[in-house]
Amino acid sequence: MKTKKITLLGVLLSLMLILGLMEKQFVLVPGVPGIKPGLSNVVLMYALCLLGTKDALVLLLMKVVLSGLLFAGVSGMAYAFCGGVLAFVTMWLLLKTKAFGLPGVSVSGAVMHMLGQILCSRLLLGSWAAAAQLPILLLSAVITGILNGVIANLVIGAMNKTKLFALAGLTDKEEKSK
Amino acid sequence: MFKKKDFLLIGLVLLLALGIFLFQYTGAKDTRSLNRVRVTVNGAFFGEYPLDKPRDISILQDNGCENILRIENGSFYMLRANCHNQLCIGQGEVTNKNYPLRSLGTHILCLPNRVDAELLIENTGDSFMPDI
Numbered sequence: 001m002k003t004k005k006i007t008l009l010g011v012l013l014s015l016m017l018i019l020g021l022m023e024k025q026f027v028l029v030p031g032v033p034g035i036k037p038g039l040s041n042v043v044l045m046y047a048l049c050l051l052g053t054k055d056a057l058v059l060l061l062m063k064v065v066l067s068g069l070l071f072a073g074v075s076g077m078a079y080a081f082c083g084g085v086l087a088f089v090t091m092w093l094l095l096k097t098k099a100f101g102l103p104g105v106s107v108s109g110a111v112m113h114m115l116g117q118i119l120c121s122r123l124l125l126g127s128w129a130a131a132a133q134l135p136i137l138l139l140s141a142v143i144t145g146i147l148n149g150v151i152a153n154l155v156i157g158a159m160n161k162t163k164l165f166a167l168a169g170l171t172d173k174e175e176k177s178k
Numbered sequence: 179m180f181k182k183k184d185f186l187l188i189g190l191v192l193l194l195a196l197g198i199f200l201f202q203y204t205g206a207k208d209t210r211s212l213n214r215v216r217v218t219v220n221g222a223f224f225g226e227y228p229l230d231k232p233r234d235i236s237i238l239q240d241n242g243c244e245n246i247l248r249i250e251n252g253s254f255y256m257l258r259a260n261c262h263n264q265l266c267i268g269q270g271e272v273t274n275k276n277y278p279l280r281s282l283g284t285h286i287l288c289l290p291n292r293v294d295a296e297l298l299i300e301n302t303g304d305s306f307m308p309d310i
């Protein structure tokens with residue numbers, strides 16, 4: 001792995017952690033646990049589209065472990081892992097089909113992230129209680145998913161234009177998301 | 179940016195959300211509260227308490243997790259919890275009337291401490307089992 005790439009991954013990872021920390025500072029919908037914008041998914045999609053699957057997976061796993069150690073605790077880490085891996089696999093598959101735009105990919109990621117956490121709560125809690133709020137969680141996954149997809153699209157478009165990473169020889173795939 | 183299938187996917191998810199909501203809401207209308215709360219810790223039964231007697235229930239676990247559930251005026255809510263996110267306190271109270279429209283229904287959940295408080299209800303509508 002080139003030094004430049006390691007540096008870039010480090011920057012992206014800290015960006016994800018900071019976005020995650022910011023989201024913890026306020027409650028989006030009072031009374032409904034678990035609704036957050038999920039902005040770090042923008043960074044993840046950026047990595048999936050421009051850097052490659054392996055690097056994106058490394059980013060995700062590092063984010064889960066570090067954010068668990070720093071903020072969320074062990075059970076938080078388990079939830080983030082279940083949701084994150086399920087969302088990652090889904091987004092990766094949908095990107096491969098090339099039939100979906102980034103907003104669609106992002107929405108599917110948000111939905112699967114939520115489903116993964118509900119499955120995790122089934123395992124840890126021993127009941128389907130968390131599934132009671134599926135409707136509002138699905139609705140919020142659509143809203144935040146579309147927002148993140150649009151943002152990711154804009155960011156990736158702008159980053160492609162700069163040719164910064166292409167010059168540095170960091171991109172595996174170019175112009176993928178246009 | 180958007181492709182055709184994106185809208186299809188988003189529409190499907192929204193339809194699913196609406197479907198589940200209607201299913202839950204019509205299901206909840208055919209129920210009646212039993213005026214009792216059941217507390218489950220780590221998936222195991224912890225206790226069952228009537229809602230007409232005000233009291234605080236301390237839920238202490240060996241791993242240091244602490245929750246206090248308060249029962250008053252026919253309702254219950256999480257008074258205190260030593261978990262990191264305090265979401266269970268934000269979930270508000272469950273009463274005999276408000277559960278069909280709460281996002282978590284009959285439950286108050288503390289995921290970090292694995293505590294679940296559930297209002298017990300019974301089905302009053304037509305039974306799902308067909309008469310033979």
